[in-house]
Amino acid sequence: MSETNSFSIAIVGGGLGGLFAALCIHHHCASSSISKPIKIDVYEQAAEYKEIGAGIAVGISAVRLVDELGLLDDIYAIAGTRPGSNATLVYRRFDSGDEIFRMPVPKPGDMQVAACARTGLLDLFKTAVERRGAATLHTRKACQRVEDDGEHITLSFADGTTALADLVIACDGIHSAIRDQFVADPAVYSGQVAYRDVIPRASLGALPDNGATMWLAKHKHLLVYPISRGEEFNFVAFIDQPEREARDVRESWVTTCERAEVQAAFAEHEEGAQAILRALSDRPAKWRINDREPLDQWHFMGGKVMLLGDAAHAMLPHLGAGCSQSMEDGWVLGRALSDHFRGGTSSRLPTLEAVASLYQAARLPRAQKTQTASRAVGKVYGFQAEDLVDLPFDDCCPLIAGRVREAMMSSWYGDVDVGYENERAKRTSN
Numbered sequence: 001m002s003e004t005n006s007f008s009i010a011i012v013g014g015g016l017g018g019l020f021a022a023l024c025i026h027h028h029c030a031s032s033s034i035s036k037p038i039k040i041d042v043y044e045q046a047a048e049y050k051e052i053g054a055g056i057a058v059g060i061s062a063v064r065l066v067d068e069l070g071l072l073d074d075i076y077a078i079a080g081t082r083p084g085s086n087a088t089l090v091y092r093r094f095d096s097g098d099e100i101f102r103m104p105v106p107k108p109g110d111m112q113v114a115a116c117a118r119t120g121l122l123d124l125f126k127t128a129v130e131r132r133g134a135a136t137l138h139t140r141k142a143c144q145r146v147e148d149d150g151e152h153i154t155l156s157f158a159d160g161t162t163a164l165a166d167l168v169i170a171c172d173g174i175h176s177a178i179r180d181q182f183v184a185d186p187a188v189y190s191g192q193v194a195y196r197d198v199i200p201r202a203s204l205g206a207l208p209d210n211g212a213t214m215w216l217a218k219h220k221h222l223l224v225y226p227i228s229r230g231e232e233f234n235f236v237a238f239i240d241q242p243e244r245e246a247r248d249v250r251e252s253w254v255t256t257c258e259r260a261e262v263q264a265a266f267a268e269h270e271e272g273a274q275a276i277l278r279a280l281s282d283r284p285a286k287w288r289i290n291d292r293e294p295l296d297q298w299h300f301m302g303g304k305v306m307l308l309g310d311a312a313h314a315m316l317p318h319l320g321a322g323c324s325q326s327m328e329d330g331w332v333l334g335r336a337l338s339d340h341f342r343g344g345t346s347s348r349l350p351t352l353e354a355v356a357s358l359y360q361a362a363r364l365p366r367a368q369k370t371q372t373a374s375r376a377v378g379k380v381y382g383f384q385a386e387d388l389v390d391l392p393f394d395d396c397c398p399l400i401a402g403r404v405r406e407a408m409m410s411s412w413y414g415d416v417d418v419g420y421e422n423e424r425a426k427r428t429s430n
Contacts, residue, residue, distance in 0.1 A: 005036065005037075006036065006037040006038065006039045007036050007037070007038050007039065007166050007167070007341070008039050008041070008152075008164065008165045008166045008167070009025065009038060009039065009040045009041070009165060009166065009167045009168075009169065010041050010043060010153070010155055010163060010165035010167070010168045010169070011040060011041070011042045011043065011135070011169045011171055012043050012143045012155070012168060012169065012170050012171060012172045012178060013042075013043070013044065013045075013170070013171035013172040013173060013176075013309075013311070014042045014043070014044030014046075014049050014126075014137065014138075014139075014171075015044075015051065015122070015171065015173065015309075016051070016056070016118070016121060016122055016125060016309075016323050016326060016327075017171045017308055017309030017310070017323070017326030017327070017329065017330065018042055018044075018169075018171035018308075018309075019042065019049075019122065019125035019126055019129055020125055020326065020327045020330045021169060021171060021308055021309075021326075021329070021330030021333060021334070022040050022042055022129050022134050022135040022330075023069055023125060023128055023129060023132070023134055023330070024065070024069070024330040024331045024333065024334035025038065025040060025134075025330070025333065025334040025337055026038070026040065026129075026132060026133075026134035026135065026334075027068075027069055027134075027334060028334035028335055028337065028338035029334065029337055029338050029341060030134075034338065034341045034342065035341050035342065036341055038337075038341070039136075040134060040135035040136070041135060041136045041138060041163065041165070042129075042135045042136070042137050042138065043138045043141035043143055043155070043157070043163070044137070044138065044139050044140075044141060045140070045141060045142035045143075045158075045172075046139060046140070047139055047140055048139060049122065049126050049137065049139070050119065050122070051118035051119050051121070051122040052118075054117070054118065054196045054197065054198050054227075054234045054235070054236065054285075055080075055115055055116065055117055055118065055198070055225065055227040055234025055236075056115070056116055056117075056118045056121060056320075056323050057113055057114070057115050057116075057225075057320035057321075057323070057324070058075065058113065058114040058115075058116065058121070058323060058324055058327070059113055059320070059321060059324035059411060059412040059413070060111050060112070060113060060412045060413050061324060061328060061412065061413055061414045061415070061416055062323070062324035062327040062328060063075065063111050063112075063113070063114050064111060064416075065327055065328070065331045065416065066114075066327075067111070068331075069128070071124065071128060072111075074124050074128075075114045075116065075121070075124060076114060077229070078116050078117065078120040078121065078124060078227075078228065078229065079114040079115055079116050079227070079229070080115040080116070080211075080225060080226030080227040080228065080229070080230055080232075080233075080234075081112070081115070081210070081211055081226055081230065083106065083109075083110070083111065083112050084108060085112075085210065085211070086105050086210060087105075087112070087209075087210045087211030087212070087226075088102055088103045088104065088105045088106075088209075088210075088211050088212070089102065089103040089211060089212040089213075089214065089225075089408075090102040090103075090208070090209040090211070090212070090213050090214070091214050091216055091400075091401075091404070092208065092213060092214065092215050092216070092272075093215070093216065093270075093397065094215045094216060094217035094220075094222075094266075094268065094269045094270065094273070095217075095268065095269070095270055096270055097208060097215070097270040097271075097272045097273070100216065100397050100400070100401065101400075101401035101404075101405075103405065103408060103409075104405075104409075113320075113412060115212070115225050115226065115227050115234070116227055116228070117198070117227045117228045117232065117234075120227075120228060121323075140159065141157050141159070141161075141163075142157055142158040142159075142177075143155050143156070143157055143172065143177060143178065144156050144157065144158055144177055145177070145181060146168050146178055146181065146301070146305055148301045148302075148304060148305075152164040152165060152166060153165050153166070153167070153168050153301065153304050153305065155168065166304070166352075167304055167305075167306070167352060168304065168305045168306070169306050169307075169308050169333070170305065170306065170307045170308065170311045170312075171308045171309050171311060171326075172311055173309070173310045173311060173314070174187055174290060174291070174292060174310045174311075174314035175187065176307070176310070176311035178305065178307070178311065179295075179307055179311050179312075182297075182300045182305075183295060183297070185292060185293055185295070187290040187291070187292055187314070188290060188291055188292060188293060189243055189288060189289075189290055190288075190289040190290060190291060190316055190375070190378065191240055191241065191242070191243070192238050192239065192240055192241060192288075192289045192378065192382075193238070193239060193241045193249050193286060193287065193288050193289065194236055194237065194238050194239075194286070194287055194288075194289055194317075195235075195236070195237045195239075195257070195261075195262045195265075195284050195285065195286050196234075196235065196236050196284060196285040196286075196287070197235040197280050197281055197284035197285065198227070198232050198233070198234060198235070199224075199232065199233045199235055199276065199279045199280065199281075200231070200232055200233075201226070201230060201231050201232060201233060203279040204233060204275070204276065204279055205275055207224075207272075208272050211225060211226070212224065212225030212226075213225070213272075214381075215269055215270075215272075215273050216381055216382075216383070216397075216400075217268070217269070217382075217383075217393070218382065218383050218384075218393055219239065219240040219382050219383075219384065220237070220238060220239040220240065220265065220266065220382060221237070221238055221381040221382060222235075222236075222237040222238075222266055222269065222273055222276075223235075223236050223237070224236075224276055233276075235276065235280065235284070236317075237262060237265070237266060238289070238318075238378070238381070238382070239265050240382055240384070249286060249287065249288045255285060255286050255287055256283035256284065256285055256286060257283065257284065257286040258282075258283065259277075259280045259281065259282055259283070259284060261286075262277060262280060262284055263277045263278075263280075289316060289317070290314070291314045291315050291316050291371070291374070291375070292310075292313070292314040294313070294368045294371055294372065295307075295312060295313065296364070297360075298312045298356070298359070298360045298363075298364060299353075299356035299357070299359070299360060302351075302352065302353050303351065303352035303353035303354070303355055303356035303357070304352055306333065306356050306359065308326065308329045308330065308333065309322075309325070309326030309329055309330075310322065310326065312329065312367065313325060313364075313367040313368060313370075313371050314371075315370060315371040315374040315375075316374040316375055316378050317374070318374050318375075318377045318378040318381060319370060319373060319374045319377055319407060319408060319411045320411075321370050321374060321411040321412075322374075324411070324412075325366075325367050325370055325411075328363065328366070328367075328414075328416045329359075329363055329367070331416055332359055332362050332363050332416060332419075332420050333355075333359050335417075335420055336349060336355045336356075336358045336359045336362075336420075337355055339355075339358075339424070340352070340354070340355045349427075354427070358420075358423055358424060358427060361423045362419050362420045362422075362423040362424075363419075366414060366419065369410070370410070370411045373407040373410065373411065374407075374411075376403075376407065377403075377404060377407050377408075380400050380403060380404060381404075383396045383400075387399070388400075
């Protein structure tokens, strides 16, 4: 422990997952019933806390966690639609625009998915961290390696400096340097590239749906949905592309292409989609879509190093679930750490190894299920699933609704606390 007898937590990565984890740990552990004060430091490699990119979806299960933190009104204030708007996701044919199926509309009074601009969501979490004094935020700190000296974990940064911590939480993304230190498994190319952009609402005419619209075609699909209080629309279009053709496409938000390239790729789409393509900026983003193979070990060095979010379970974006799964990780880890630091109770988690084991047991099955389902749904959207690949487009359309709804509802919903408490009970009863 440090000289002040506090417990030092280093969160590596100041993106959405890292900042939300800081909020959750502070929420669960900053109370008089905790036996030891917690000190959290967040180390971000960039020069500022800033998300690059377009829109992001926060599923119902994660929105509930935002509510638990007292930030529900704040997230809906920056979302594309508010509860009660009857907005949902509608799937349409690429050639005619006819509806194939739609996701259920939330019932009155129910929470709904919050589709936000990444920048707005990061600002929300960062502001909450600062106002609550949840963590000390650092910039220009790219962690390259961690080492255990038996008492502390030493973090070594690219600028030559080091820091000490009792616990390191790796939230450093799909290309996590900390994960790579323990596991030799490179990112996996999905066979798809994506085009992304943010379109001002004023640049668009009438839209077919109140919420999100996805046009489906063989080998490609196109999605738009409102963000930023409906003032902007997130645009993302996926197209199958063999590895040899995607070698020059980086996995980066800053790689761009000509608008004409996107228009040519989706030239056969109906006029509703064409109107959106015409509204794209001159150079939309283009990036290759990668994920990682499922990983069965999320903690190392006796529980002193844990993986969270994309560092643990990077997934394809086809269920819009990556951010939500990271948020669920942070909530569960906060609960487990709280159960470790509650002194004087017979059921407390005695060691960091016990904390890490419970965190992994409570989160890994759901995260891996979502990871696998995201791959499968991506194949369904492009009609490349094994039972669809050889069928004509018209024959595919009636076959996809059930499997998409099942995967989407499973990823959007789920009581994270029940999963944690079930795993916690197993350890208490033994």
